[in-house]
Amino acid sequence: MGTTAVILGGGYAGVMAANRLAGSGRPGLDVVLVTPEPRFVERIRLHEYTAGTCADATVDFDSILHPGVCRISGRAERILSGERTVHLTGGAEAGYDYLVYAVGSAAGTAPDGALRIEQLDGAAAARRELAALPAGARVAVVGGGLTAVETAAEAAGSYAHIRVSLHSAGPIVPRLGARTRRSVEKSLRRAGVEVHSGTPVRADEDMHASLGADVVLWCAGFGVPGLAAASGLPVDDDGRLRVDPxxxxxxxxxxxxxxxxxxxxxxxxxxxxxxxxxxxxxxxxAAGNILRALDGEAGVRHDSGFRGLCISLGRSDGAVQFLSADDSPTRFHLHGRTAAVQKEIICRMTLRWIRGEAKRSGAYTWPTGPQAGRATTAGPVPMTRS
Ligand SMILES: Cc1cc2nc3c(=O)[nH]c(=O)nc-3n(C[C@H](O)[C@H](O)[C@H](O)COP(=O)(O)OP(=O)(O)OC[C@H]3O[C@@H](n4cnc5c(N)ncnc54)[C@H](O)[C@@H]3O)c2cc1C
Structure with a gap:
């Protein structure tokens, strides 16, 4: 009898899982990807798309998915784990033997009138608004994390006739080493971004009036879909599905x-x-451990870590903060055009890694994580890229 693996979410995690499973060539294994978007969204380019510096932030699923993956266009509404069934929008159902929950993150809430760019539809709306602004108009970007910083720099670089400000409650990108952060601040100012850090923006105020802005882009933290919680699965305080190592x-x-x-x-x-x-x-x-389970083997503990944090600051400037495996900054960093090129290479590589996995299951490898005893236990990182 056949086995069906259903993957919920056609983002980076979901497509990688689907390719690893389908590419394994396991006889009798059907791989089904359920995702609402008709095309793969390159979320890591949404700040570029917002600012009009990239024409399209999507790619054809056929160009990145293993041909053996059956893609269902839809959204999961409820997982019935007892029945191994997923209810989809429109009343359809998908039965599974194995399920990969990879529904990603969504934009968190935003005050009335502010726009969020972390999803394609929000980015498209913001792109239209920015493109229509007259000379001298003001755009306020709220947030101090990477999404806010990259969006502010990209908008200022793309639209020389508008004024862009960045408003952060604390220091911008606090995780960076002090020298890298100073350099990022310098780049932002050079790009014409007014940086206001250390001043919280109140979400209950009239954003446009209080910030003196025609457009407010709210880039302050991600949220996650409520699907796991609604399905009675274990979640953390932020609604993320809790899994073992x-x-x-x-x-x-x-x-x-x-x-x-x-x-x-x-x-x-x-x-x-x-x-x-x-x-x-x-x-x-996740895919590898499903394949092991099919072979009657125990799953391996997940082991991944960081090497560098690439930040784009417009099309010709950037910063690379080299990291220890546990995401802490080292003293090494790069700036300027070299860093911008490095960031662009990484963005292209993400698609190459996904495509490589479609061609050969197991092709994708990644940096290992911190040694067991050395990993930080300082507490969970916040729900943001900052
Ligand atoms: C502007 C911007 C720049 C970024 N730059 C970087 C960067 O440089 N480096 C980096 O490492 N990270 C970056 N990130 C973060 C990165 O994009 C996310 O961490 C990444 O997309 C997470 O991948 P994922 O597969 O978990 O989720 P996603 O890519 O969010 O994909 C989730 C998918 O699940 C789908 N889905 C949602 N709900 C359902 C449902 N109920 N049923 C079925 N499908 C569903 C969604 O539609 C989506 O297709 C950036 C993010 C933004 C917004």
Whole structure:
């Protein structure tokens, strides 16, 4: 009898998992990807798309998915783990033997009138608004994390006739080493961005009036879909699916989680933040452990870590902060055009890694994580790229 693996979410984690499973060539294994978007969204380019510096932030699924993956266009509404069934929008159902929960992150809430760019529709709306602004108009970007910083720099670089300000409650990108942060601030100012750090923006005020802005882009933290919680699966305080180090839900031997929507509930893994750099290895390992389960083998503990944080600051400037495996900054960093080129290479590589996995299951490899005893246990990182 055949086995069906259903993957919920066609983002970085979900597509990587689907490719690893389908490419394994396992006889009788059907791989089904459920995702609402008709095309793959390159979320890591949404700030570029917002600012009009990239024409399209999507790619054809056919160009990145293993041909053996059956893609269903839809959204999961409820997982019935007892029945191994997923209810989809429109009343359809998908039965599974194994499930990968990879529904990613969504934009968190935003005050009335502010725009969010972390999803394609929000980015498209912001892109239209920015493109229509007259000379002298003001755009305020709220947030101090990477999304806010990259968006502000990209908008200022793309639209010389508008004034862009960045408003952060604390220091911008606090995780950076002090020298890298100073250099990023310098780059932002050079790009014409007015940086206001250390001043919280109140969400209950009239944003446009209080910030003196025509357009407000709210880039302050991600949220996650409520699907796991609504399905009675274990979640953390932020609604992320709790999984064990083998990426499997405890007590549910058929459900795995990967990417932004899942959290490994051991303090040793607190260094893993929500990012593409973590989503890809998690997707690959979730798939690998399903293949091991099919062979009657135990799953492996997930092991991934960081090497560098690439920040784009417009099209010709950037910063690279080299990192220890546990995401802490080292003293090494790069700036300027070299860093911008490095960031662009990484963006292209993400698609190459996914495509490489479609061609050969197991092709994608990644940096290992911190040694067990050395991982930070300083507490979970916040729900943001900052
Ligand atoms: C502007 C911007 C720049 C970024 N730059 C970087 C960067 O440089 N480096 C980096 O590492 N990270 C970066 N990130 C973060 C990165 O994009 C995310 O961490 C990454 O997309 C997470 O991958 P994922 O597969 O978990 O989720 P996603 O890529 O969010 O994909 C989740 C998918 O699940 C689908 N989905 C949602 N709900 C359902 C449902 N109910 N049923 C079925 N499908 C569903 C979604 O539609 C989506 O297709 C950036 C993010 C933004 C917004």
């Amino acid at each position: 083998g990426l499997r839900v405890r007590g549910q031997d058929r459900i795995y989680g990967a990417g932004d929507a899942a959290v490994i509930d051991e303090p040793l893994y607190d260094y893993l933040r929500m990012c593409c750099a973590a989503a890809l290895p998690m997707g690959a390992d």
